[in-house]
Amino acid sequence: MPELPEVEIIRRGLEQLAVGRAIAEVSCSEPRSFPGFSPSVASTIIGTAITTIDRRGKLLIAHLDNGYSLLIHLRMTGQLVFRPAKKRLQATREQDPFASNADDGSFGGGHPNASLIRDLPDKTTRVIFRFSDDSQLYFNDQRKFGSIRMVPRSEVADDSFMQRLGPEPLLEDFTWQELKDRLPLNSRQPVKAALLDQSVIAGIGNIYADESLFGAGIHPLRPVLSLSDNDIERLHESIRCCLQQSIDDGGSTARNYVDSQGMRGEYLDLHAKVFNRTGQTCCRCGHTIEKTRVAGRGTHICPRCQK
Ligand SMILES: [Zn+2]
Numbered sequence: 001m002p003e004l005p006e007v008e009i010i011r012r013g014l015e016q017l018a019v020g021r022a023i024a025e026v027s028c029s030e031p032r033s034f035p036g037f038s039p040s041v042a043s044t045i046i047g048t049a050i051t052t053i054d055r056r057g058k059l060l061i062a063h064l065d066n067g068y069s070l071l072i073h074l075r076m077t078g079q080l081v082f083r084p085a086k087k088r089l090q091a092t093r094e095q096d097p098f099a100s101n102a103d104d105g106s107f108g109g110g111h112p113n114a115s116l117i118r119d120l121p122d123k124t125t126r127v128i129f130r131f132s133d134d135s136q137l138y139f140n141d142q143r144k145f146g147s148i149r150m151v152p153r154s155e156v157a158d159d160s161f162m163q164r165l166g167p168e169p170l171l172e173d174f175t176w177q178e179l180k181d182r183l184p185l186n187s188r189q190p191v192k193a194a195l196l197d198q199s200v201i202a203g204i205g206n207i208y209a210d211e212s213l214f215g216a217g218i219h220p221l222r223p224v225l226s227l228s229d230n231d232i233e234r235l236h237e238s239i240r241c242c243l244q245q246s247i248d249d250g251g252s253t254a255r256n257y258v259d260s261q262g263m264r265g266e267y268l269d270l271h272a273k274v275f276n277r278t279g280q281t282c283c284r285c286g287h288t289i290e291k292t293r294v295a296g297r298g299t300h301i302c303p304r305c306q307k
Contacts, residue, residue: 002110004203005246010109011055017082021131022049033126034148057165057202069156071149078146079110085134115140165202176236192220193295207275210300212239214274219306220294245271274300
């Protein structure tokens with residue numbers, strides 16, 4: 001599931017590629033993927049252009065120049081793929097049959113499967129935006145938990161999903177005291193479960209919960225009520241550090257994943273210390289990384305470093 005850094009990478013890519021292009025056509029083949037979609041919604045969208053793309057937690061918000069915004073939630077298997085006009089694709093492939101999809105101006109992010117690079121639409125394609133220059137933006141979603149919703153821009157901040165989101169961890173004014181205020185301090189809930197709760201802090205999923213807790217030396221099963229101020233301070237620092245590091249690395253590595261510059265995300269290869277490293281040695285103490293289950297999720301820890 002894409003987490004904050006992966007969604008931020010998509011936001012940056014689409015900001016380069018999709019902003020300013022006029023939408024000539026929009027189609028939706030799966031009602032669950034665009035609740036409320038109708039010919040009248042389509043005609044509201046057609047002829048407009050995306051002016052800016054924001055992110056809140058794992059949610060992308062594409063603002064249109066007609067006073068509406070599209071709230072795009074990728075959930076488990078959603079992905080956004082931008083493809084330049086077919087003519088340009090063909091020309092690139094005729095010149096160089098081995099050209100990677102990054103060379104032709106394609107861009108994709110989100111769930112790492114072959115739909116990021118193969119011909120589209122495919123059977124996972126739910127929504128297609130075609131721009132006036134014939135380039136396209138595909139919303140693919142194998143398992144259909146993701147969605148696009150159109151709301152008036154003036155109502156975005158009051159949207160019930162947005163209202164439930166906790167603070168944005170990379171904002172400069174997000175302090176450790178704010179994290180403390182949000183944590184259920186009287187609860188025996190495991191700290192990892194609290195980090196996965198989007199109303200405590202926005203944007204963290206399984207990868208960055210495990211990495212942040214390792215960075216802070218905190219065992220994911222620790223009840224929130226056992227955390228000292230010092231623990232929370234270290235956790236706050238570690239969360240910000242892991243998320244920023246991953247954005248700098250282009251997100252977590254995923255097969256076929258390329259950003260708008262044609263770079264693959266390298267966070268898991270370069271900087272992840274415990275996630276997907278079961279059986280490897282801990283970089284700090286040499287103990288073996290173990291996998292366990294916390295809050296129903298596969299969880300990676302160093303049992304010596306995390307107390
Ligand atoms: Zn260790």
